[in-house]
Amino acid sequence: MLTILFDGVAYGMLLFILACGLTVTLGLMNFINLAHGAFAMAGGYVTVVMMNRYGISFYWCLPAAFIASALIGLVLERTLYQWLYQVSHLDQVLFSIGIVFMAVAATDYFMGGQQQLINLPPELSGRMDVFGVGVGRYRLFTIVVCAALALALQLILSKTRFGSRLRAAVDDRRVAMGLGINVPLVFALTFAFGSGLAGLGGAMGAEILGLDPNFPLKFMIYFLIVVSVGGTSTVSGPFLAAMLLGIADVAGKYYVPAIGPFVIYALMIVMLIVRPNGLFSRGSR
Amino acid sequence: MVATSSSTAAASRAAKLMKRRSRVRFYEIIVWIAAIAAFFVLPSKMLILTEIAILALFAVSLDLVLGFAGIVSLGHTAFFGLGAYIAGLVALHYVAEPVVGLLVAGIGAGLLGFVTSFLILRGSDLTRLMTTLGIGLMMAEMANQMAWLTGGADGLSGFSLGPILGLFEFDLFGKTGYVYCLVVLFVGTMLMRRLAFSPFGLSLKAIKANPMRAGMIAIPARKRIVTVYTIAAVFAGMAGALLAQTTSFVSPDVLAFHRSADVLLVLTIGGTGYLYGGIFGAVLFTLVKDWLSIVTPQYWMFYIGLILVVLVLVGRDRLARWVEYLPERLSKSKEEGR
Numbered sequence: 001m002l003t004i005l006f007d008g009v010a011y012g013m014l015l016f017i018l019a020c021g022l023t024v025t026l027g028l029m030n031f032i033n034l035a036h037g038a039f040a041m042a043g044g045y046v047t048v049v050m051m052n053r054y055g056i057s058f059y060w061c062l063p064a065a066f067i068a069s070a071l072i073g074l075v076l077e078r079t080l081y082q083w084l085y086q087v088s089h090l091d092q093v094l095f096s097i098g099i100v101f102m103a104v105a106a107t108d109y110f111m112g113g114q115q116q117l118i119n120l121p122p123e124l125s126g127r128m129d130v131f132g133v134g135v136g137r138y139r140l141f142t143i144v145v146c147a148a149l150a151l152a153l154q155l156i157l158s159k160t161r162f163g164s165r166l167r168a169a170v171d172d173r174r175v176a177m178g179l180g181i182n183v184p185l186v187f188a189l190t191f192a193f194g195s196g197l198a199g200l201g202g203a204m205g206a207e208i209l210g211l212d213p214n215f216p217l218k219f220m221i222y223f224l225i226v227v228s229v230g231g232t233s234t235v236s237g238p239f240l241a242a243m244l245l246g247i248a249d250v251a252g253k254y255y256v257p258a259i260g261p262f263v264i265y266a267l268m269i270v271m272l273i274v275r276p277n278g279l280f281s282r283g284s285r
Numbered sequence: 286m287v288a289t290s291s292s293t294a295a296a297s298r299a300a301k302l303m304k305r306r307s308r309v310r311f312y313e314i315i316v317w318i319a320a321i322a323a324f325f326v327l328p329s330k331m332l333i334l335t336e337i338a339i340l341a342l343f344a345v346s347l348d349l350v351l352g353f354a355g356i357v358s359l360g361h362t363a364f365f366g367l368g369a370y371i372a373g374l375v376a377l378h379y380v381a382e383p384v385v386g387l388l389v390a391g392i393g394a395g396l397l398g399f400v401t402s403f404l405i406l407r408g409s410d411l412t413r414l415m416t417t418l419g420i421g422l423m424m425a426e427m428a429n430q431m432a433w434l435t436g437g438a439d440g441l442s443g444f445s446l447g448p449i450l451g452l453f454e455f456d457l458f459g460k461t462g463y464v465y466c467l468v469v470l471f472v473g474t475m476l477m478r479r480l481a482f483s484p485f486g487l488s489l490k491a492i493k494a495n496p497m498r499a500g501m502i503a504i505p506a507r508k509r510i511v512t513v514y515t516i517a518a519v520f521a522g523m524a525g526a527l528l529a530q531t532t533s534f535v536s537p538d539v540l541a542f543h544r545s546a547d548v549l550l551v552l553t554i555g556g557t558g559y560l561y562g563g564i565f566g567a568v569l570f571t572l573v574k575d576w577l578s579i580v581t582p583q584y585w586m587f588y589i590g591l592i593l594v595v596l597v598l599v600g601r602d603r604l605a606r607w608v609e610y611l612p613e614r615l616s617k618s619k620e621e622g623r
Contacts, residue, residue, distance in 0.1 A: 084598075089410040089411070089414075090351070090357045093357060093359070094550070094597050095594055097590070097593060098591065101546070102590035102591055104586060104590075105584045105587030109584055109587070217542060221419065221422055224415050224418070225419075228415045262427075265422060265423045269416060269420070272416055
C-alpha cells in the first residue's frame with residue numbers, strides 16, 4: 001500500500017518535471033504544443049546514446065540531456081515556433097502533430113524501434129527498507145531530484161527578476177513589452193528551459209516510463225492532463241495534478257488492472273467538466 | 286407599414302442569399318462525374334478508390350464539426366472506430382446484410398456523439414481538445430481490453446457480408462464495394478450539404494465566429510453544437526462501418542490516434558468550411574500516402590509530419606484558396622457562395 005503510494009509519488013514527480021515546460025508554453029504563450037514529448041524523448045535518447053555507446057556516467061548524462069533538449073528547444077523556438085504564437089489553435093495542433101510524427105519516424109530511423117534500456121549505476125538500483133516499506137532506490141532518487149527542481153522552479157518564478165518578468169509577460173504581453181521587457185527573449189529562454197526540463201525528465205524516466213520512438217505519442221495525453229487539470233497559472237497546480245495523476249495511475253493499474261487506463265481518463269474528463277479552467281485556476285479568463 | 290415592407294424585403298433578401306449559398310456549383314458536378322468515371326476507367330484501382338471514398342465521408346463529417354461549428358476535435362476517430370466495431374459485430378452475430386449494419390453503426394456512433402457532445406460544450410479550445418482526445422483514447426483502450434467482444438489486439442475478423450439489400454454480392458475486385466461506398470458517400474454528403482447550407486449551417490458559422498454575439502441574436506449555441514456533433518458522429522460511424530464491411534476486418538487501428546490526425550490533415554489539405562474539402566483532401570492524401578508508403582514503407586510518417594509542418598508554416602488559408610486560382614468561370618461561382 002505505502003509502496004504503491006511511494007511509486008505513485010515518484011511517477012507523479014517525473015510527470016511534473018516532464019510536463020512543467022508545457023505548462024509554460026501553454027499557459028504563457030497560449031501555444032498548444034503537442035510535441036512537448038518529443039523534447040523529452042530527445043533527452044532520453046541522449047542519455048541512452050551517451051551511456052550505452054560511450055560509457056559515460058549516468059550523473060553526467062542528466063545535465064547533458066537537459067542541455068541538449070534545451071538547445072533543440074531554443075533552435076526550434078527561434079526558427080519555427082515563434083511564428084506561430086498568433087495563429088489559430090487548430091494550426092498549432094496540426095503543426096505540433098507534424099513535429100511529433102517527424103520525431104517519431106526520425107527516431108525510428110536512427111535508433112530503431114525497440115525499447116531502449118539503460119543500466120543504472122549500482123547504488124541506484126535495487127530496493128531498500130525504510131520503516132518496513134519497500135522503497136526503490138532509483139525512485140527515491142527521482143523524488144529527491146524532482147522535488148528539488150520543483151522547489152527551485154517555484155523560487156525562480158516567485159523570487160528572481162527573470163521570474164517576475166515572466167509572470168508579467170504571462171499576465172499581459174503588451175504591457176510587459178511596453179515596460180521594456182524583452183518578451184520574445186523571455187519566451188525563448190523559457191521555452192528552452194521547459195524543453196530542457198522535459199529532456200531531463202525523459203532521461204530520468206527512461207527507467208520508469210520506458211523509452212521507444214512512440215514515447216511522444218504515448219505520453220502526450222499525460223502531459224496534457226497535468227497541464228489542463230493543474231491549470232497554467234501556478235507551479236503548484238500542475239505539481240499537485242501530476243502527483244494526483246501519478247498516484248491514481250499507479251494505484252489504478254495495480255488494483256484494477258482491467259480498467260486501469262480508464263481511471264485517469266475518467267478522472268480527467270470529470271475534472272474538466274467540474275473545473276474547465278483547471279483545478280487551481282485563478283478563475284475564468 | 287414601412288417596417289413590415291422593409292422586413293419582408295429583408296426576408297426575401299435573406300431567402301435569396303440562402304438560395305445562392307446552397308446552389309449546386311460546377312465543381313461539385315465534376316467531382317461526382319469523376320467519381321463515377323473512375324469506376325470505369327480504373328477497374329484495377331477499386332480498393333484505393335474505396336479507401337478514398339471512406340476517408341472522404343469521414344473527413345466531410347469532421348468538416349461539419351470543425352469547419353462549420355469550429356470545434357477542434359482530436360477524437361473524431363472514436364466514432365469511426367465505434368461504427369466499424371458495431372458493423373463488424375452486427376455482421377458477425379446478427380445480420381449479414383450490410384445496409385442494416387451501416388444504419389446500426391450510424392445510430393450507435395450517433396448515440397456516443399450525443400452523450401459526449403455535452404462534454405465539449407464547456408471550456409476553451411484546449412479543454413475540448415483534451416476531452417475529445419480523452420474520449421478517443423478511452424475508446425481505443427476499451428476496444429483493447431474487451432477482447433471477448435472485440436478480439437482485442439488481434440482485431441475482429443471471421444465475419445462475411447451478404448449481398449447488399451439482398452441483391453448485390455461483394456465481388457473479389459471490390460467493384461461492388463466501391464459503388465456501395467460511393468453511394469453512401471454521395472447520400473451522406475448531400476444530406477450534410479443540405480444541413481450545412483441551411484439557416485442551421487449559417488447559425489453554426491455564427492457560433493464559430495463569435496459565440497457570445499451568436500447568443501445575443503438568439504442562436505441557441507449549446508443546442509446547435511449538440512445537434513451538429515451528433516450528426517457528424519453518425520456519419521463518422523457510417524464511414525467506419527463502410528471500412529469494416531468492405532474489408533471484412535476490424536483492426537484496433539481504427540481507433541488509433543493517428544487516424545484523428547490523418548483526418549485533420551485531410552481537411553487541412555482540402556480546406557474547411559465547404560464540405561468538399563474533405564473529398565478533395567481525401568483524394569490527395571490517399572494518393573500521397575500510397576505513394577509514400579511505396580517509397581519509404583517504414584518512414585512515411587516522417588513525410589506526413591513534414592507536410593503538416595510545411596502546410597501550417599506556409600499558411601493553411603492560402604492553400605485552401607487554391608480554388609480561386611482556377612479559371613474565371615469556375616471560381617466565380619465559388620466566390621458568390623462565400
